Amino acid sequence: MSLKSLNTPAALIDVPRMVRNIDRMQQRMNALGVGFRPHVKTTKCQQVADAQIAAGAQGITVSTLKEAEQFYAAGIRDIVYAVGMAPSKLTQALALRRQGCDLKIVADSVECAEAITAFGLEHDEVFEVWIEVDVDGHRSGIAPEDDMLIAVGKVLQAGGMHVGGVLAHAGSSYEYDTHEALVRVAEQERSCCVRAAERLRGEGMPCDAVSIGSTPTALAAEHLEGVTEVRAGVYVMFDLVMHNVGVSETSDIALSVLTTVIGHQEEKGWAIVDAGWMAMSRDRGTQRQKRDFGYGLVCSENGEVRSDYVISGANQEHGILSRTGEPDREIARRFPIGTRLRILPNHACATGAQHPVYQALAGDGTIEAWPRFYGW
Numbered sequence: 039m040s041l042k043s044l045n046t047p048a049a050l051i052d053v054p055r056m057v058r059n060i061d062r063m064q065q066r067m068n069a070l071g072v073g074f075r076p077h078v079k080t081t082k083c084q085q086v087a088d089a090q091i092a093a094g095a096q097g098i099t100v101s102t103l104k105e106a107e108q109f110y111a112a113g114i115r116d117i118v119y120a121v122g123m124a125p126s127k128l129t130q131a132l133a134l135r136r137q138g139c140d141l142k143i144v145a146d147s148v149e150c151a152e153a154i155t156a157f158g159l160e161h162d163e164v165f166e167v168w169i170e171v172d173v174d175g176h177r178s179g180i181a182p183e184d185d186m187l188i189a190v191g192k193v194l195q196a197g198g199m200h201v202g203g204v205l206a207h208a209g210s211s212y213e214y215d216t217h218e219a220l221v222r223v224a225e226q227e228r229s230c231c232v233r234a235a236e237r238l239r240g241e242g243m244p245c246d247a248v249s250i251g252s253t254p255t256a257l258a259a260e261h262l263e264g265v266t267e268v269r270a271g272v273y274v275m276f277d278l279v280m281h282n283v284g285v286s287e288t289s290d291i292a293l294s295v296l297t298t299v300i301g302h303q304e305e306k307g308w309a310i311v312d313a314g315w316m317a318m319s320r321d322r323g324t325q326r327q328k329r330d331f332g333y334g335l336v337c338s339e340n341g342e343v344r345s346d347y348v349i350s351g352a353n354q355e356h357g358i359l360s361r362t363g364e365p366d367r368e369i370a371r372r373f374p375i376g377t378r379l380r381i382l383p384n385h386a387c388a389t390g391a392q393h394p395v396y397q398a399l400a401g402d403g404t405i406e407a408w409p410r411f412y413g414w
Contacts, residue, residue, distance in 0.1 A: 039405040047317035048296040049393035050380065054401045055292035056274060063256065063273045064093045070262045075099050075118060077271030080387045083396060084112050085408040086274060099269045103130045104413040110139040118142045120205060122178055125153040132163055142202055146170040146179050151190045155197030166202040167194050168247060173230040176209035182234040191243045201238060203247025206231040211254035215284050215328055220258035227255050232264035257285045275386035278335060282327040288343050293390060294380035299373045307365025308358050309373040313381055315352040319388035333357060334381035341380055349381055
């Protein structure tokens with residue numbers, strides 16, 4: 039297959055860019071002396087995960103047990119399910135462990151720890167549990183100095199479970215756009231998670247793993263003393279949110295959506311394309327950042343950025359392409375019907391989720407279909 043043969047809309051992966059992104063992150067983790075466990079939720083694609091493992095990644099991070107099942111079936115054994123464990127999903131987790139998967143699960147409350155312990159005792163299973171640490175008030179986890187941290191560990195230990203480590207995600211890093219701010223957040227993430235591990239060890243719990251990470255902090259951290267591994271996901275594709283944060287250029291973004299111009303509203307300065315929100319997603323992650331890219335940044339079919347043009351609006355199967363600032367009254371001449379374009383996404387994870395398959399574009403112009411999977 040070739041680019042010209044593809045129907046639109048289609049999700050394209052620029053394989054040379056992807057490989058460059060993988061190598062950049064892996065080399066940085068090697069230089070910092072820590073293991074790297076990529077978060078595969080960004081692409082949910084076996085070929086991409088294989089490339090990450092081949093580059094040196096040690097295990098993977100997943101956001102659903104369906105991902106764990108799929109990647110374990112494909113031969114990846116070392117998996118962290120980095121979402122608080124719902125008691126109703128323990129049967130699914132147990133099945134994976136009984137098959138031989140080295141699955142680590144997460145708790146961040148006494149109630150969750152009690153449910154894991156009760157289920158483990160009932161089924162004669164020693165779950166490896168990592169305790170989630172809140173390093174920035176972003177989402178989940180226990181503050182490193184909170185008494186609940188020790189309480190959770192003691193419930194797990196008393197019930198015979200293995201307190202395998204601590205885990206944190208500095209999601210607030212997405213809110214910044216200077217290197218200095220990202221360095222500060224990265225150090226906060228590191229120091230808070232290391233402190234939590236030290237407190238647990240002080241109470242007699244092994245807590246071998248100290249796992250942190252987000253793409254911005256992974257790329258900004260100046261040192262990772264006390265950390266055993268880093269997790270990051272969107273780095274493999276990058277996107278416009280990461281571009282605004284300041285950790286990538288548009289030339290690093292490996293995921294785009296191929297689309298075709300299907301009409302015009304010349305008096306409004308619009309071209310209409312066949313990539314609406316079903317192809318791009320509804321994610322408007324750049325809306326509150328220093329530059330709003332609408333639903334995506336327009337590029338030519340060969341990937342050259344048209345920096346003044348964005349997808350400014352979207353319906354289900356229609357995208358509105360327009361120029362930022364003054365309307366382009368010559369837009370029909372500039373983008374005739376049938377013109378094929380690529381759109382760089384706001385959020386690679388969300389845009390990828392709209393497509394059942396990626397079209398992987400190699401450096402020689404050939405294309406291979408890489409399936410993507412869904413579900414929980």
